[in-house]
């Protein structure tokens with residue numbers, strides 16, 4: 132269809148991009164290509180902003196960095212709130228009371244109302260501070276114990292990379308966030324049901340006969356709802372992270388039922404995992420398929436590794452790595468830049484003029500990250516290629532890019548509150564994996580894998596998995612790593628520490 136795009140102009144409003152099948156043409160493109168559709172249209176239009184007409188909705192797509200920054204600045208009138216509430220209505224089967232409470236104070240005039248207050252408490256729980264430290268420490272322990280199962284695998288440690296990461300990160304993240312005591316994801320049918328929802332999400336979102344159009348997703352959602360209802364009946368929140376306790380308390384304040392809270396958790400699980408898992412996959416593929424880059428980042432990590440007097444033992448506090456490894460951080464940001472295709476959806480609450488364009492009330496505004504991340508006026512002539520050093524201060528174009536143009540985590544008032552937890556998580560995984568293991572594809576070369584866009588996710592999902600073998604890192608087979616998070620030992624570190632304590636107790640006994 133993209134070959135037959137045409138343009139029509141309406142007074143003041145952004146130009147309308149038409150195609151031969153009125154209304155349904157664009158809708159079909161969106162269903163077929165997900166968020167990648169906007170990039171396809173944008174490539175064929177010279178305008179900084181344009182309109183798409185679909186049944187019952189008018190969509191404006193913002194392409195220019197300047198207009199993206201303006202949309203962010205008009206957050207009260209071009210708002211993320213109603214977009215998020217529409218997600219709840221379509222996917223989470225909320226009660227009337229829950230919908231009523233969620234729909235209050237859409238313009239966020241003052242800090243009141245279920246949605247603004249919940250987001251505020253989420254930011255509090257997930258910004259650097261006690262809550263984030265406690266959750267990350269728990270996450271590190273759970274990730275390590277899953278990674279450690281590699282050690283007990285048989286001689287040939289072969290696995291499907293994406294499947295392996297997905298299972299490990301699902302279990303470890305939900306243990307850390309929901310508490311391992313009552314984590315619903317320990318039931319593997321809940322885990323597989325959850326990922327089925329993602330696979331058939333678009334069809335479920337049409338909200339017409341979901342049990343027929345999206346049967347696997349429908350069953351997965353029912354299973355997830357039921358499991359979370361049981362979780363709250365068991366008072367699972369009492370042993371959960373601050374994030375879940377804060378959310379529970381806020382929902383109590385607004386008299387939201389346990390059933391509604393259980394349904395809301397589907398969105399939290401999406402936020403926790405749908406971007407982090409593919410980012411971990413792409414990061415490992417990009418690193419291990421670029422041996423020089425891998426060695427460079429390993430060298431950077433080695434600055435934080437302290438060998439003990441017994442040569443075999445090495446200790447690293449992963450919390451020191453976060454924010455202090457420009458090569459690693461730049462690499463992760465660049466991975467996000469090239470693979471983020473979120474739409475940053477907003478709803479126009481009042482007719483609003485931005486830069487001479489009229490945006491009409493009730494329309495949808497998308498600011499696709501794919502377009503901004505490919506803009507040569509921001510990222511230079513190399514915008515379309517992967518440059519691991521792009522975000523190193525003083526080296527690449529990324530360090531100077533305006534915040535409103537790097538949109539992997541969205542932008543403006545609705546900037547993702549989970550970005551710090553994510554950065555910690557990816558640093559933990561990559562640090563442990565890079566220091567301890569070599570990862571080799573079973574076929575001789577790393578194959579080129581394509582990405583698929585999802586309406587719910589920012590980061591593309593790989594269209595196929597890669598069979599790999601995980602081996603002890605060559606030259607480091609005899610080294611034992613102790614991993615810490617803010618001085619507290621985990622994994623090997625924990626075992627060694629416990630052993631040392633036991634030895635010293637024995638020594639004391641002997642003295643006695």
Ligand code: HEM
Pocket residue numbers: 211215250253399402403404406407410473474475476538539540541542543544545546547548549550552553589590
């Ligand atoms: C790679 C990891 C992640 C990526 C790429 C990501 C990306 C995003 C994006 C693109 C948005 C939309 C913001 C906008 O349109 O302006 C968003 C919002 C959000 N994210 Fe994340 N996210 C990640 C991890 C997380 C995690 C771990 C959580 C934890 C629960 C989380 C919670 C949220 C929430 C609650 C919002 C809505 C914010 C609001 O309503 O103001 N995200 N995220």
